[in-house]
Structure formats: structure tokens, C-alpha cells
Amino acid sequence: MSDNLTTLGIANDAASGKGLSDNGVMDPLERSSDAFGTLRLEHSSTVDRVAEELRRAVFEGELESGTPLREVALAESLGVSRPTLREALALLVAEGLATREPNRGVSVASPDPDSVRDVSRARAVLEAAGVRHWPTAGEEARDAVRLALADYEAAVAGGATYQELNQRHLAIHLSLVGLTESPRLVAMAESVVAELRLALAQIDRVRRNARDQAGSHHHLLDLLESGDVDAAVVELEGHLGGAEDAIIERLDLD
Numbered sequence: 001m002s003d004n005l006t007t008l009g010i011a012n013d014a015a016s017g018k019g020l021s022d023n024g025v026m027d028p029l030e031r032s033s034d035a036f037g038t039l040r041l042e043h044s045s046t047v048d049r050v051a052e053e054l055r056r057a058v059f060e061g062e063l064e065s066g067t068p069l070r071e072v073a074l075a076e077s078l079g080v081s082r083p084t085l086r087e088a089l090a091l092l093v094a095e096g097l098a099t100r101e102p103n104r105g106v107s108v109a110s111p112d113p114d115s116v117r118d119v120s121r122a123r124a125v126l127e128a129a130g131v132r133h134w135p136t137a138g139e140e141a142r143d144a145v146r147l148a149l150a151d152y153e154a155a156v157a158g159g160a161t162y163q164e165l166n167q168r169h170l171a172i173h174l175s176l177v178g179l180t181e182s183p184r185l186v187a188m189a190e191s192v193v194a195e196l197r198l199a200l201a202q203i204d205r206v207r208r209n210a211r212d213q214a215g216s217h218h219h220l221l222d223l224l225e226s227g228d229v230d231a232a233v234v235e236l237e238g239h240l241g242g243a244e245d246a247i248i249e250r251l252d253l254d
Contacts, residue, residue: 050080050088058097058108059163059201065110069098096194111199113248119195120244123173124237126189130179131232134224137179145224148175149217156210165210166201172217176236199247 054074057063069092075085089106092098100106134142152168160168170193177189216239223232 046080046084047087047091050078050085051091053078054088054092055097056161056163058092058198059166060161063108065108065198067108068104069106069108071105095197097198109198111196111247115195116199116244116247119192120240122192123189123196124240126185126192127173127176127236127240128233129185130176131220131224131236132229133179133181134229134232135227137181141175141179141181144178145172145175145221148172149214149221152217153214156214162201166197169210169213170197170200196247200243 054063054069063069069089071082071085071089075082078085089098089100093100093106097109098106099109148168148171152165152172155164155168173193174186174189177186180186216235220232220235220239223229223235
């Protein structure tokens, strides 16, 4: 059977004219590379699916902050190998959704008050800078803010998951920084927001106030559209300050 599969593989590649030497035989190095490429893609999709399921559980509150993510138990529950699970956990650690500590393993991330306050200050600086650029920003950057808000409102109306609501909510704030039209500032904002992503999602889940959030952001955009940039900055600062206070209070970080 293996000979038949090998022959079929060569025939398929020969038909496409891929990887053939002058004598019509496929280069064995390229054939080996193709085989490994298929394995890598298949493996990656499994890791991605595991990571996505863990993200869902975290954002939906099934896995709370501080919950240990035990490799053996999770691998058995999800029906995957421990190496696959380990790679998925590494993705969550890189995204700030989980933390890894020596001799203690991986657990769902738990924000600390100093980090929350510092990140909130950084957000305020970056997003307020974007709001102040509204009058001079290009139409494409302005449209990105309008589109981000429309996407969030659609997600709220459609009863989206907390994970999707969180992603679209934060997309609005990143679009505000995008008004600076500075890729470096946007990259900084993405890094900063990632640190609060989980905490903000937990607050949204506890408050269940997505519609109020959408209304608040719509009011901010209305202020910008009317040209009242100063009032928009005040609105933004109030929104960010409220989010900071809610995280500290709801997550018992004081």
C-alpha cells in the first residue's frame, strides 16, 4: 500500500510539473519537505483548536483567574497528547491569558493592582492622543473607528460570546489609537491592551452591560463627529477610569 501511495504522490506532482528533475523524477528532498509540511499544518490546526477551546472556557468563566491548567487532566479531557496541549498553553501564555511559574506550571492569568493601574495609565495616554488627532486624521482612519463601533454594536445585538464581545470592544479602542496613523503607537497599544484583555472580559461578564458600553462608545463617536474633541477626551478618560475602578473592585485586587 505504501508503494501505491508513493506512486500516487509522484504522479500527482508530476501532473502539476512540480519538483521534477530533468529525467522526470521528483526531487526526493522536495518530496520529503512536502510530507512534513502536511504534518505540520495538521498538527498546527490541532493546537489551534485546543487553544481556542481553552480561550472560550476562560472568557466564558468556566476557568477563572488563578485556575491551574493541569496538563494531564486537560489532555485527557480534550483527547489530545500532552505535547499538543503544551503548545496550546504556550499560545495562551504568549497572549497574556495564562502565566507560567517555575515548579508550579501554568494557570489562568490573575492581574495585580499595580499592573492594572499602570496599564490603564498607558491606555489613557495612547487613546487620548488618538482622539486628539481626529480633526487631522485621514478618512480611512476615521472609518476604521466607525466600522469598529458598528461591529461591536452588531455583536451586542446578535448575542455574541464574551470572547467575541471582548475582541470587538478592544478593537474600538485600538482604532482610536489608529487615528494617530502611527504603526508604532498602535503596536504599543496592542501590547498594552493584551495585558488587560482577560480582566476586561471578566468585568464585562460580571456586569453584563455590553449595551451600555456600546452606547457609551457611540456617544464618544458622536462627540468626535460633531467636532467637540475636548469633550470626547473627557468622555474617554471617564470610560477608562471607570474600567480601571471596576477591575480593581470586581477582582478584589485592593
